[in-house]
Amino acid sequence: MRDSVIGKIILTLTSCAFIYYFSWLLLPFIQVEDDWIHSLFLPVEFAFMLPVIFGIFFIGALSLFTYFHVRKYVKIL
Structure with a gap:
């Protein structure tokens, strides 16, 4: 696949995830008469x-990545 197609797929998936998460956060503040929309989302x-x-995982992965790539250049102890 070309890079532009992969970029469009990633952008579409990220946009869908953002819209889903944003509406998930706003849903408790909106008075909805039908209860079916609440079944589309996990509990708040x-x-x-x-x-x-995900933040803890990202920070840990970034720390491990940095540690293993920098230790070649810096002698610790």
């Missing part, structure tokens, strides 16, 4: 736990 507690979990 997960809306706050998932970014924390």
Whole structure:
């Protein structure tokens, strides 16, 4: 696949995830008479736990990446 096609796919998936997450966060503040829309989303507690979990994972992965790539150039102890 060409890079432009892969970029469009990534942009589309990221945009869909952003719209889903944004509407998930706003849903508790909107009075909805039909309850079917609430069945499309997980409980609100997960809306706050998932970014924390992914943030911790990202910071840990970035730290490990930096540690293993920098240790060749810097002698520690």
